[in-house]
Amino acid sequence: MSTLFHPLRVKAIEPDTAEAVIVSFEVPTDLQEVFGFTQGQYLTLRKDIDGQDLRRSYSICAGLDDGELRVGVRKVRGGVFSNWINASLQPGDTLQVMAPQGRFFVPIEPSSARHHVGIAGGSGITPILSIMKTVLAREPASRFTLIYGNRQLQSTMFKEEIEDLKNRYMTRLVLQHVFSDEHTDSPLGFGVMNREKIGEFLKSVVPAARIDHVYVCGPFQMNDEAEAALLDAGVPEARIHIERFGVALPSAAQVGAVVHEAQPGDAKQARVTIVRDGLQREITYTEGQPSILDAASAAGLEVPFSCTSGVCGTCRAKCVDGEVRMERNFALDKNEVAAGFVLTCQAHPLTERVTLSFDER
Template sequence: MTPSFHSLKIRDCRRETDDTVSIAFDVPADLAERYRFIQGQYLTLKAVIGGEEVRRSYSICSGINDGELRVAVKKVPGGLFSTHANDGLTPGDVIDVMTPMGRFHVPLAPDQARTYLAFAAGSGITPIMSILKTALAEEPKSRFVLIYGNRTVSSIIFREELEDLKNRYLGRLVIHHVLSREPEEAGLLSGRIGAGLVKELCGTLVDPATVDAAFLCGPQPMVEEVRAALAEVGTPPDRIHLELFGAPTGAKPAARRPDPVDSPTDAAAVTVLLDGKRKEFALPYDGDSILEAAHRHGADLPYSCKSGVCCTCRAKLREGKVAMAENYSLEPWEVEAGYILTCQSRPLTERVVVDFDAT
């Protein structure tokens, strides 16, 4: 089903750290099915701030059986939406929330004894919390190893909840905190999460070759370094799943590229399929991305980051060719199957058809 926005009332705002708030939403009964989520998915929130429409994606931190829909928002210096969420939102406020999206998960297997491994930094813990709580509750024979990096003890998001979970799942949940600015804190690792730590911990906590699923969430340099280190010590690459928070290093809206254009015209005829409707418009080959042009012509396409990270604007290329400038979220099989990020794509042929209704 095509993702769509609905106005939801905020049920609860809970202060997790000095700069992070978690927000739970009331979901009306008639929308319950639309907001049923898979562990590891995210919500895109939309608000008008200072006269400007702002959209941001935040991961769901609830387990699938927690009975609530909750996201966590960490305040970013200069962040328009994160500042608004931390300082301005209160219970009873109404905000536009897109239906859940994202593929940062693996299917549950209640009859299996799996080994999960996760590396998170800062607010990267948010989707990991959803995955961790769900896996431990739904797979009673599985175990979970979490390595969680922060600057200080006070900046550990969900610290008390993680301790409660460790006590509830004794022997099945192992948590190691890594602090970069409190090296003397008793019982906690110091430094940062990187290749060296991966190799050290994998030698004592878990056999990397037997890991059924590894989840990495944090800034791009950490995620890429940990992914490479895990592969080096024997974790099969197809079992390593990653998600970046924020924009990757150097990420930006699709830049104009000198790809050869297979057309005698100056503009492509673009057709966008969404909710069974068609929107057609001309798009110069050196002009906007397909997403930007479609919005300019009145099509309300789903999007959030516009940097190739969130995958909200994913669609299937039904006809023609495009140049995709960046891709931080589509899996290789999706690219092979013809899926594109419309925020990063420009036409290369005289006719291009993209389908947002394709599953």
């Protein structure tokens, strides 16, 4: 029996757009504390689909005061899990669910008067909706500006819920839609969410000097373009918070290439101590294994992971002894890396002894 996952019954599945649904879960009384979440966090779901043991992470779209646990799931082309959820999952079904994780948030300060900004693209609205609802409800003197890009109004997730929020918080919520495939009355509202477009908003709608915190979540390229525009405008890096759902698509030359390759300096063999829930277990890593995470799984250890692509951060642990390197990293900021945190799905030992702790959060 898994100690990481818990069985949760699906309470409801609500169609949101033609390509997305909202999944709500029933949380038993004895798991209420386990599934208490912070705005902006995500859930890792697990299901055997056609003989494949699959895990995928989906952001929580509920605010802290909604009294429910729900995630938004948009179909992804070629995405086995997201398409299965949209086509086959039914109320009353049970999914294996990991406790909420993620660091895409800033602590709420009820007495503060801050200006929060969300820059969302497509399904990237999901965690930002959770943040926005919580900020508006729990920081009564704060404001929120949402810049939300989609192809067209019809494909816009949570459009009715966001309009309801706008009507409820008319003086504190500014909403700006941007459509790439649908013309609007305002030139600002038409186009692609790139560096130039976001820069226009930072000049005319939300000056950088007035931003206390900005949350960015959308397609990989949009995230990079938004970050560049924010830095161009003078927004301090510490105020920019980015959640990534995926990585850039590989070029044709990269398709089929080996992702995890041995590098000069890698340990030929290493004794790796894994710490989780106060327990220690030693495994052996040998050169050629894809990562420390793979070595731990091969040894029968149950450790947290989801995407295995260096994006979600579910497999984050702290290197408390020895040295490792990462193939790639889209989840940890430079302060976390400096503090010793690594993504175990991308980690390779550089020393013959390494200790990684999943208890250091």
